[in-house]
Amino acid sequence: MTAIAPTFFDLPVVWHNVLVMLLTIAYVFSVPLLMDWLVTNHGLPRDISRKITHICAGSVIVFLPLFRDGDWSHYLNITVFAVWTVLLIQKGLFAADDDQAVKTMTRTGDKRELLKGPLYFVIVAMICGTLYYKQFAGVLAMAILGWGDGLAPIVGTRMGKMKYKVFCERSVEGSIAFLAGSLAAGLFFVWLIVPQAFNPAKIAMIAVAATVIEALSPKEVDNILIPAEVIALAAVL
Numbered sequence: 003m004t005a006i007a008p009t010f011f012d013l014p015v016v017w018h019n020v021l022v023m024l025l026t027i028a029y030v031f032s033v034p035l036l037m038d039w040l041v042t043n044h045g046l047p048r049d050i051s052r053k054i055t056h057i058c059a060g061s062v063i064v065f066l067p068l069f070r071d072g073d074w075s076h077y078l079n080i081t082v083f084a085v086w087t088v089l090l091i092q093k094g095l096f097a098a099d100d101d102q103a104v105k106t107m108t109r110t111g112d113k114r115e116l117l118k119g120p121l122y123f124v125i126v127a128m129i130c131g132t133l134y135y136k137q138f139a140g141v142l143a144m145a146i147l148g149w150g151d152g153l154a155p156i157v158g159t160r161m162g163k164m165k166y167k168v169f170c171e172r173s174v175e176g177s178i179a180f181l182a183g184s185l186a187a188g189l190f191f192v193w194l195i196v197p198q199a200f201n202p203a204k205i206a207m208i209a210v211a212a213t214v215i216e217a218l219s220p221k222e223v224d225n226i227l228i229p230a231e232v233i234a235l236a237a238v239l
Contacts, residue, residue: 007070019075022068023082029065030082033058037106049159051106053152059123060148060187066136066195080131083124090116090124122225123147130229138192138199139236143229145191146212150184151228154216169220180216184209208235 009018033055040046062082069076093103094116101113108115127144134140158176165173188205208231215231216224 015070015073016075019069019078023078026062026065027082034102034106038102041105049109053156055107057148057152060144063144080128083127086124090121118222119225126229138196139233141191141195142188143232145187146184147229149187150180153183154180168218172217177217181213204239208232
């Protein structure tokens with residue numbers, strides 16, 4: 003018989019999962035506050051704050067092991083992304099130029115950017131947290147999308163010397179950062195959340211394929227194409 007994992011303060015499972023949900027909300031909403039402070043007071047570039055926010059959002063899966071299964075309430079793991087879906091639509095349509103999300107989550111300060119990459123990201127996160135909840139495909143998709151796609155532009159825009167272009171300009175250095183971030187995050191998060199599915203060779207093959215997809219993708223659409231590729235390959239490899 004499989005032992006039932008204990009809950010916080012011996013709470014019923016539903017209330018335990020509500021508490022973990024509140025922790026994820028506190029974590030995710032603290033990141034834009036911190037990035038806004040750094041952008042406003044310390045001159046952190048928008049593109050860096052945007053990608054740090056991106057990486058931190060992808061890393062919210064670190065809370066998944068705390069959710070207790072066997073109850074509908076484990077789907078509360080997507081609550082923070084559902085809230086951000088509504089906020090991004092509202093802010094992308096009506097926000098002022100000095101809005102916190104506009105300053106920290108866009109490249110140029112154009113609020114309409116929130117309706118593209120950031121919105122695609124939270125929709126993908128909700129799919130991974132429901133249809134692929136605590137599954138290899140969902141965990142790896144979020145790890146690669148968060149860390150690989152987060153690190154690539156940071157490294158590429160500041161260290162990239164060897165440029166190439168398909169639909170948009172990339173750099174070899176950025177692609178190497180994507181692969182390194184994807185592989186490291188994939189290995190860590192799969193080991194942490196679904197250790198029974200830990201397969202370094204499979205993770206490495208999918209990370210390489212995701213690097214190619216990222217290199218070939220138009221801007222913004224990679225937030226859809228990368229997780230789609232990860233989930234598809236996870237099913238066939």
